[in-house]
Amino acid sequence: MKTKITLKDIAKELEVSISTVSKALKNSEEISRDTKEKIQAFAKLYNYKPNNIAISLKNKRTKNIGVVIPDIVHHFFTTVIRGIEKYANAKGYNVIVCLSEESFDKEVINMEMLANGSIDGFIMSLSSETQQKGDFNHLKEVTEQGIPVVLFDRITNEIDCDKVIIDDQLGAYMATKKLIEQGRKKIALITTGDYLSVSKARTEGYRKALMENNLPVDESLILKLSSMEIDEKSIIDFFDSNSMDAVLCVNEIFTVYSMKLIQKKGLHIPNDVSFIGFTDGLLSKYANPSLTAVAQHGEKMGETSAQMLIDKIESEVEEETFQTKILEPTLVVRDSTIN
Amino acid sequence: MKTKITLKDIAKELEVSISTVSKALKNSEEISRDTKEKIQAFAKLYNYKPNNIAISLKNKRTKNIGVVIPDIVHHFFTTVIRGIEKYANAKGYNVIVCLSEESFDKEVINMEMLANGSIDGFIMSLSSETQQKGDFNHLKEVTEQGIPVVLFDRITNEIDCDKVIIDDQLGAYMATKKLIEQGRKKIALITTGDYLSVSKARTEGYRKALMENNLPVDESLILKLSSMEIDEKSIIDFFDSNSMDAVLCVNEIFTVYSMKLIQKKGLHIPNDVSFIGFTDGLLSKYANPSLTAVAQHGEKMGETSAQMLIDKIESEVEEETFQTKILEPTLVVRDSTIN
DNA sequence: TATTAACACGAAACCGTTTTCGTAACAGGT
DNA sequence: ACCTGTTACGAAAACGGTTTCGTGTTAATA
Numbered sequence: 001m002k003t004k005i006t007l008k009d010i011a012k013e014l015e016v017s018i019s020t021v022s023k024a025l026k027n028s029e030e031i032s033r034d035t036k037e038k039i040q041a042f043a044k045l046y047n048y049k050p051n052n053i054a055i056s057l058k059n060k061r062t063k064n065i066g067v068v069i070p071d072i073v074h075h076f077f078t079t080v081i082r083g084i085e086k087y088a089n090a091k092g093y094n095v096i097v098c099l100s101e102e103s104f105d106k107e108v109i110n111m112e113m114l115a116n117g118s119i120d121g122f123i124m125s126l127s128s129e130t131q132q133k134g135d136f137n138h139l140k141e142v143t144e145q146g147i148p149v150v151l152f153d154r155i156t157n158e159i160d161c162d163k164v165i166i167d168d169q170l171g172a173y174m175a176t177k178k179l180i181e182q183g184r185k186k187i188a189l190i191t192t193g194d195y196l197s198v199s200k201a202r203t204e205g206y207r208k209a210l211m212e213n214n215l216p217v218d219e220s221l222i223l224k225l226s227s228m229e230i231d232e233k234s235i236i237d238f239f240d241s242n243s244m245d246a247v248l249c250v251n252e253i254f255t256v257y258s259m260k261l262i263q264k265k266g267l268h269i270p271n272d273v274s275f276i277g278f279t280d281g282l283l284s285k286y287a288n289p290s291l292t293a294v295a296q297h298g299e300k301m302g303e304t305s306a307q308m309l310i311d312k313i314e315s316e317v318e319e320e321t322f323q324t325k326i327l328e329p330t331l332v333v334r335d336s337t338i339n
Numbered sequence: 340m341k342t343k344i345t346l347k348d349i350a351k352e353l354e355v356s357i358s359t360v361s362k363a364l365k366n367s368e369e370i371s372r373d374t375k376e377k378i379q380a381f382a383k384l385y386n387y388k389p390n391n392i393a394i395s396l397k398n399k400r401t402k403n404i405g406v407v408i409p410d411i412v413h414h415f416f417t418t419v420i421r422g423i424e425k426y427a428n429a430k431g432y433n434v435i436v437c438l439s440e441e442s443f444d445k446e447v448i449n450m451e452m453l454a455n456g457s458i459d460g461f462i463m464s465l466s467s468e469t470q471q472k473g474d475f476n477h478l479k480e481v482t483e484q485g486i487p488v489v490l491f492d493r494i495t496n497e498i499d500c501d502k503v504i505i506d507d508q509l510g511a512y513m514a515t516k517k518l519i520e521q522g523r524k525k526i527a528l529i530t531t532g533d534y535l536s537v538s539k540a541r542t543e544g545y546r547k548a549l550m551e552n553n554l555p556v557d558e559s560l561i562l563k564l565s566s567m568e569i570d571e572k573s574i575i576d577f578f579d580s581n582s583m584d585a586v587l588c589v590n591e592i593f594t595v596y597s598m599k600l601i602q603k604k605g606l607h608i609p610n611d612v613s614f615i616g617f618t619d620g621l622l623s624k625y626a627n628p629s630l631t632a633v634a635q636h637g638e639k640m641g642e643t644s645a646q647m648l649i650d651k652i653e654s655e656v657e658e659e660t661f662q663t664k665i666l667e668p669t670l671v672v673r674d675s676t677i678n
Numbered sequence: 679t680a681t682t683a684a685c686a687c688g689a690a691a692c693c694g695t696t697t698t699c700g701t702a703a704c705a706g707g708t
Numbered sequence: 709a710c711c712t713g714t715t716a717c718g719a720a721a722a723c724g725g726t727t728t729c730g731t732g733t734t735a736a737t738a
Contacts, residue, residue, distance in 0.1 A: 017689075035687085055726085286596070345693095346695065389695070
């Protein structure tokens with residue numbers, strides 16, 4: 001086992017000081033050509049690479065960014081990570097991923113773990129429990145310490161920091177309007193409770209579209225599931241006790257699952273019932289029929305978040321100006337609506 | 340902005356030495372009750388948390404593990420990450436995720452970036468380019484430095500390290516046998532080139548099942564796609580120029596995509612053609628018809644990998660014994676085969 | 679020849695911990 | 709009064725770098 005070589009080793013071997021080695025490897029003007037060449041050759045021969053940890057300690061920069069997300073199995077989050085990773089990597093940053101699994105406690109623990117020097121900044125999306133609870137002290141602490149934070153998708157207004165969201169209201173509005181234009185009158189909505197910021201905005205967009213088109217908002221056509229887990233029974237009851245000609249769902253899994261249940265009832269998609277879902281992920285693409293979906297552009301969101309965070313990390317200025325970037329959703333039309 | 344407090348700050352404030360503070364916070368017997376209480380109270384008040392980087396430097400342990408995978412959008416890898424994260428987190432480790440995106444160069448760069456002190460060990464699955472190229476020097480270097488590595492799923496025999504795989508051959512064998520038992524005679528296989536270790540094993544299992552059941556292995560019924568990207572034309576050609584009554588695919592996306600194409604031809608699944616795919620992911624569950632799939636138990640694989648890695652990291656002994664854990668695949672029967 | 683500037687390098691502080699070792703102060707025993 | 713043993717703490721080295729500043733040597737200048 002050949003152990004890693006350090007500056008000290010090189011210095012001893014070449015009978016110069018550590019400082020000289022350090023400078024020589026940085027090609028400093030201070031060091032003579034001869035010495036530099038000798039040291040650089042030696043370093044290359046022994047494959048010297050500076051120790052990241054030592055450097056981090058010295059300049060108080062880790063070149064790591066912490067990503068805390070509720071779930072990695074939702075395709076949307078996966079694409080966001082990809083976007084983050086892509087941008088961060090190009091800038092020489094590494095990405096530490098922590099999953100809160102929709103739990104407040106886990107979110108807090110993860111953040112505390114990372115906040116003690118492990119990372120230069122956070123990119124995160126709040127767990128549903130956090131949003132439900134409305135307790136953001138862990139975020140407050142972190143920002144007060146001067147650690148930059150970028151919140152994406154599931155955000156809160158109670159924290160001053162950069163934010164990236166898509167215009168969820170617009171997305172739902174576009175989707176609902178599309179359904180209305182196709183002559184649908186009884187459009188149902190399957191969502192979570194309003195505690196999830198995104199669900200709330202989407203519900204608003206849905207209402208807005210109905211109202212603008214003089215359609216009644218029938219509260220019994222709005223199903224609020226109590227968690228992110230599929231509650232099959234609730235959905236079946238909902239379908240059994242209401243008639244509808246279109247369904248809008250706030251996420252992909254709700255959508256495909258609901259479609260299956262509708263199909264089991266013998267109804268045809270899109271003829272009898274049209275479906276539009278949020279998140280244009282793998283499921284939307286490959287579901288049968290393929291899903292008309294509101295694309296959230298997760299990868300773009302990830303890139304944007306990473307860019308905003310790294311800008312802040314690397315900016316010298318102590319400005320306390322935060323911005324919220326609102327990305328535009330796109331409607332990807334497939335076979336679950338009439339073309 | 341209240342900046343982080345250090346041992347030095349506490350020492351100065353309380354007019355004791357840094358060593359005393361450090362010991363007091365560790366509840367050392369060396370320090371008197373009074374002093375300890377005073378220091379601990381002060382530390383708590385100012386929310387002192389030791390700096391991870393400093394600790395890492397000191398004990399040459401980062402409590403980070405590096406995960407290098409080809410792709411995060413494949414559901415299988417997502418579940419593996421989840422398993423890793425779960426186990427690692429419980430053990431106080433953080434997970435740094437790097438994506439090679441099936442590229443050899445990226446894989447090398449990522450590993451080099453992390454190998455300089457940022458992590459205590461690697462968990463990885465080889466990029467297809469790496470497997471194709473057969474160049475594993477980056478792995479060799481890392482293991483020679485004494486950094487523990489666990490390879491999962493896409494592995495190589497050229498590197499001595501711990502490994503976790505599922506019995507891919509068995510999985511394909513089980514799937515093929517199932518199809519044979521249902522009376523299928525012309526079973527096609529859609530795979531990648533043999534450079535991918537898993538594809539190779541799966542192909543072997545497929546052949547083995549056919550041979551054991553006295554069915555001919557018709558090479559024209561084996562489609563080898565040249566990359567992980569869907570090549571629609573090749574698949575259509577394949578279906579047009581061959582007749583078959585069952586299809587086995589080496590991954591989920593190949594499977595659902597192929598199903599779509601078969602359905603477009605007007606064939607019925609499973610009556611005309613049965614399908615079985617590898618990886619029991621979201622797509623399998625929600626595809627229409629839902630997919631009979633070989634479950635790879637990604638989460639289990641992730642946990643096992645993390646466990647093996649952390650065991651090695653934390654074991655004092657300098658043993659050079661490596662093991663390969665082989666997980667058993669399971670056949671999850673759904674509607675793409677006859678029940 | 680004395681002064682000075684440029685050159686090339688080393689010493690040491692620093693980042694924030696942990697840990698070993700040394701020691702002042704005091705108590706107890708003889 | 710002397711020795712010994714605790715007790716309670718501090719000094720300093722170490723982890724592996726970066727960076728500031730000081731300095732010995734040489735060559736150029738007055």
